[in-house]
Amino acid sequence: MLAKINTCALLGIDGYEVNVEIDISSGLPAFDIVGLPDSAVKESKERVRTAIKNSGFSFPVHRITVNLAPADIRKEGPAFDLPIAAGILCCIGAVPSATIADYMITGELSLDGGIRPVSGVLPMVYKAMQCGIKKCIVPAQNAQEAALVKGMEVYPVHSLQEMAHFLHNPHSILPFVVDLEEIFRQKDKTTLLDFADVKGQENGKRAMEISAAGSHNLLLIGPPGSGKTMLAKRMPSILPHLTFEESIEITKIHSVAGLLKDKSSLINTRPFRSPHHTISASALTGGGRIPKPGEISLAHHGVLFLDELPEFQRNALEVMRQPLEDRSVTISRVNGTLTYPSNFMLIAAMNPCPCGYLGDSERCHCTMNEITKYQNKISGPLLDRLDLMVEMPALKYHDLEDAPPAESSQAIRERVLQAQQIQLERYKNEPIFFNSQLSTAQIEQYCVLGTKEKALLKAAFEKMNLSARAYHKILKVARTVADLDHSEPISAKHIAEVLQYRSLDRKYILS
Ligand SMILES: Nc1ncnc2c1ncn2[C@@H]1O[C@H](COP(=O)(O)OP(=O)(O)OP(=O)(O)O)[C@@H](O)[C@H]1O
Numbered sequence: 001m002l003a004k005i006n007t008c009a010l011l012g013i014d015g016y017e018v019n020v021e022i023d024i025s026s027g028l029p030a031f032d033i034v035g036l037p038d039s040a041v042k043e044s045k046e047r048v049r050t051a052i053k054n055s056g057f058s059f060p061v062h063r064i065t066v067n068l069a070p071a072d073i074r075k076e077g078p079a080f081d082l083p084i085a086a087g088i089l090c091c092i093g094a095v096p097s098a099t100i101a102d103y104m105i106t107g108e109l110s111l112d113g114g115i116r117p118v119s120g121v122l123p124m125v126y127k128a129m130q131c132g133i134k135k136c137i138v139p140a141q142n143a144q145e146a147a148l149v150k151g152m153e154v155y156p157v158h159s160l161q162e163m164a165h166f167l168h169n170p171h172s173i174l175p176f177v178v179d180l181e182e183i184f185r186q187k188d189k190t191t192l193l194d195f196a197d198v199k200g201q202e203n204g205k206r207a208m209e210i211s212a213a214g215s216h217n218l219l220l221i222g223p224p225g226s227g228k229t230m231l232a233k234r235m236p237s238i239l240p241h242l243t244f245e246e247s248i249e250i251t252k253i254h255s256v257a258g259l260l261k262d263k264s265s266l267i268n269t270r271p272f273r274s275p276h277h278t279i280s281a282s283a284l285t286g287g288g289r290i291p292k293p294g295e296i297s298l299a300h301h302g303v304l305f306l307d308e309l310p311e312f313q314r315n316a317l318e319v320m321r322q323p324l325e326d327r328s329v330t331i332s333r334v335n336g337t338l339t340y341p342s343n344f345m346l347i348a349a350m351n352p353c354p355c356g357y358l359g360d361s362e363r364c365h366c367t368m369n370e371i372t373k374y375q376n377k378i379s380g381p382l383l384d385r386l387d388l389m390v391e392m393p394a395l396k397y398h399d400l401e402d403a404p405p406a407e408s409s410q411a412i413r414e415r416v417l418q419a420q421q422i423q424l425e426r427y428k429n430e431p432i433f434f435n436s437q438l439s440t441a442q443i444e445q446y447c448v449l450g451t452k453e454k455a456l457l458k459a460a461f462e463k464m465n466l467s468a469r470a471y472h473k474i475l476k477v478a479r480t481v482a483d484l485d486h487s488e489p490i491s492a493k494h495i496a497e498v499l500q501y502r503s504l505d506r507k508y509i510l511s
């Protein structure tokens with residue numbers, strides 16, 4: 001007897017079709033799984049055997065061979081349990097074989113025959129849909145996630161027995177439906193942290209606005225308690241709302257990572273990830289034996305916040321250089337490579353010196369040597385990718401007490417949206433979307449300066465001893481400042497504002 005069950009597996013954030021072929025023939029009792037299974041798939045044998053027995057079926061005492069096709073890709077994880085069990089039940093006649101080919105089946109079994117949720121159901125169901133399968137049987141806890149795929153009939157099951165009963169009586173379970181539009185609209189109701197809570201720190205807020213508008217990576221420098229973390233956390237509130245496609249993409253990544261809350265609905269707000277500085281390079285970029293998306297992929301379409309930047313391990317920071325450029329990360333493994341998207345905005349924060357109070361002669365006793373060592377922990381190439389560096393001074397009492405009501409995130413977001421619209425229009429024939437992505441050649445084309453502006457930049461360049469790197473960054477950021485001002489030419493006023501942020505060059509060794 002031979003049975004074939006459709007299922008899907010994961011490669012990066014995409015699913016691929018897997019056919020589970022089960023053959024039961026006479027011979028000495030044996031249970032073999034072939035088709036490049038990893039150890040979790042091999043263990044599936046024990047779970048399937050026990051779950052079938054504990055669900056009241058008799059496990060066949062014959063020679064059972066399971067093939068996971070295509071046989072040249074390694075199969076990982078426990079999601080093959082349910083398709084294998086379904087195939088065996090089909091072979092022994094416990095479920096009808098006529099209709100089972102209409103379904104995509106996935107799920108992990110527990111020994112009592114219960115069905116446990118698995119990671120990556122959304123991309124798997126997506127793939128099944130693309131392969132023309134219209135119905136799927138998934139663990140009940142993954143039903144919400146699976147139902148995000150339009151046009152797929154999702155049948156949630158809690159146990160092996162329930163699945164067998166359903167296959168005999170297809171009307172015993174109703175397809176699980178979610179109102180996609182309604183879930184997506186919920187995003188307007190989610191309250192994000194608001195810029196209105198931040199008193200003073202006008203420079204910092206303005207830098208956040210410029211960063212959001214031009215998608216520039218940003219470094220905040222300031223003493224402890226000046227509000228760096230507070231500002232960074234508010235970034236998602238001034239970025240544009242997610243589109244539906246972006247939402248699905250983020251949800252897929254979180255699904256593969258097994259991080260969907262309650263294994264449920266769509267992620268409809270921009271991610272804000274702030275990993276601790278002890279994080280390893282592979283946790284940041286993704287990896288592991290069964291590679292999972294790292295923090296930079298979980299921050300896709302959102303913000304990655306690295307607080308206390310110099311405390312991060314140097315190699316962890318270095319591995320981010322390529323993904324920052326490519327907006328995706330490629331993980332090489334023994335049998336192939338995986339690519340996860342990682343289009344995120346980087347915000348970093350640091351203290352100016354080991355104690356944090358540089359410039360305050362009463363509190364700071366750091367030696368020049370210590371300060372240099374601390375600031376040098378961040379490599380030049382990484383700094384290269386941070387377009388804006390802003391100092392956030394310690395707040396005075398009156399900043400907190402007498403501050404006028406601050407502007408809301410909504411008002412800032414309006415300006416950001418308009419500036420982004422200008423960029424989308426300008427770069428419609430280029431492969432880029434934002435000013436931060438301008439190449440050196442494009443900078444010459446799109447950031448043309450008049451004589452007055454050139455003179456101002458030249459004077460600053462010589463006086464502040466700026467590097468070529470700084471020069472290009474100033475032009476890119478000035479382009480964004482001009483866009484926020486709805487001005488096509490970059491004027492002296494815009495250059496002057498950007499130069500004001502470069503004052504850090506003299507105070508710190510960073511440039
Ligand atoms: N500008 C501000 N307006 C209102 N409250 C503020 C401001 N700055 C700081 N605070 C208060 O101080 C607390 C600490 O701020 P925050 O954690 O952002 O500081 P930080 O600069 O990240 O410090 P550290 O370097 O220690 O991480 C905030 O939770 C908030 O209560």
Ligand SMILES: [Mg+2]
Nearest residue numbers: 228229307349
């Ligand atoms: Mg902080």
